[in-house]
Amino acid sequence: MNWIEFSVHTTHEAAEPVSNILHESGASGVVIVDSQDLEKDWPAAEDEIIELSPADYPKEGVIIKAYYPEETFTENNVRGIEESINNLRQYDINLGANEVNLQTIREEEWADAWKKYYKPVRITEQLTITPSWEHYEPLSRDEKIIKLDPGMAFGTGTHPTTTLCLQMLEKLLKGGESVIDVGTGSGILSIAAAKLGAGSITAIDVDETAVRVARENALLNDTDKQVQVKQSDLLHYTDMQADVVVANILAEIIMRLADDAFRVLRPGGKFITSGIISRKADDVRNVLEQSGFHVVERTENEDWVAFAAKKKS
Structure with missing residues (x-):
């Protein structure tokens, strides 16, 4: 089988919403080629040298590559995806160059493409994300491994917004909590919560593909008994009581969720909450406080902001 590689050159700000659009359009997988990866200190075994070629990366921003079966991908698909991406401007999301390219990829090339850009990455003091095909030995007893396959997942889990959420979860979870993960995507936050000691996790997403992917990843990480994945939104769970709600989504959606999260x-x-571009952080904070929350922590990574807000007793 041949595949169509749909690639778009965009900004870091637009990376997650564009990736989500590509997944919802039926992509069999998405790769994010990030210019900032060239500056990272990638962990390697003693006998392994990781060398990244600048020629494979954009000079700025990210190139997001999505893969579709050639036999079912049409011009109508292309136009629909481009329209959805352009509509992100109504949320004041900077799309940057927004350059789209298409090319045909053979099956074997597509399979190898994932592995080129994906290596184990230590995200927090305890959490390391590693591709499912890599053999990785924990460096300490406290290190917890999250296995992901970028052929199934919404990115590799190393985007700053995801990192901020993982760091917050590691800091705030004490053990035994009930957690609701809104817009779970790959399920990475739910899996992390389980590995950090949460008692039960309800992972919800409106997208059918995300629900399937999250279930597969929960099973891959032996957390499927703790993580229950549902196709839904938060409105269907307002009668439920939880200790933690986590949402790594767009700022506008977080603001709409605030009252439901409080309930x-x-x-x-x-x-x-994460997925908040810095220029919208004050707006999100104001809405959280209007809903009755007290913001107890704000963290930042690059141009992204995350909040931890507490429901007043």
Whole structure:
């Protein structure tokens, strides 16, 4: 089988919403080629040298590559995807160059493309994300491994917004909590919560593909008994009571979720939010406070902001 590689050159700000559009359009996988990867200190075994070629990366921003079966991918698909990406401008998302390219990829080339850009990465003091095909030995007893396959997942879990959420979860979870993960995507936050000691996790997403992917990744990480994945949105869970709600999504959606998150949280519960571009951080904070939350922590990574807000007792 041949595949169509649909690639778009865009900004770091637009990376996650564009990736989501590509997945929802039926992509069999998405790769994010990030210019900032050239500056990272990639962990390697003693006998391994990781060399990244600048020629494979954009000079700025990211190139997002999505793969579709050639036999079912049409011009109508291309126009629909481009329209959805351009519509992100209504949310004040900077699309940058927004350059689209198409090329045909053979099956074997597509399979190898994932492995070229994906290596184990230590995200927090305890959490390391590693591709499912790599053999990785923990460096300490406290290190917890999350296995992901970029052929199934929404990115590799190393985007700053995901990192901020993982760091917040590691800091705030004490063990035994009930967690709701809104817009779970690959399920990475739910898997991390399980490995960090949460008692039960409800992972929800409106997208059918995300639900399937999250279930597969939960099974891959032996967390499927703790993580229950549902196709839904938060409105269907407002009668539920949770200790933590986590949402790594667009700022506009977080602001719409604030009242519902407040209702489902127990007194003293935490609402962890990320996916917030820095220029919208004050707007999100104001809405959280209007909904009754007290913001207890703000963290930043590059141009992204995450909040931990507490429901007042």
